[in-house]
Amino acid sequence: MTGTILSILLAVVVAYGLFRVGISVMRTLSTPLPEPPPPGELRRVKISYRCSICGSEVRMTVATEEEPEPPRHCMAEMDVVARADD
Numbered sequence: 001m002t003g004t005i006l007s008i009l010l011a012v013v014v015a016y017g018l019f020r021v022g023i024s025v026m027r028t029l030s031t032p033l034p035e036p037p038p039p040g041e042l043r044r045v046k047i048s049y050r051c052s053i054c055g056s057e058v059r060m061t062v063a064t065e066e067e068p069e070p071p072r073h074c075m076a077e078m079d080v081v082a083r084a085d086d
């Protein structure tokens, strides 16, 4: 008789444990993926830069701000050669 009660208690404990594990797995699976940054955070720009050391030119088309920091080339910041707002 005692054995029966013990096995019922054990079954309840095991079932509860499985229930908790299942809930945490469901939570992990249902966690939404991080959303991409809203479109307003990226700005369309059209800025050309030239490397004052080697003469290479690049054009930046998308940036996180309207006055982005100039990219570096040859270990130096590039110079703005053209800026078009549209």
Ligand SMILES: [Zn+2]
Pocket: 051, 052, 053, 054, 055, 056, 073, 074
């Ligand atoms: Zn360069």
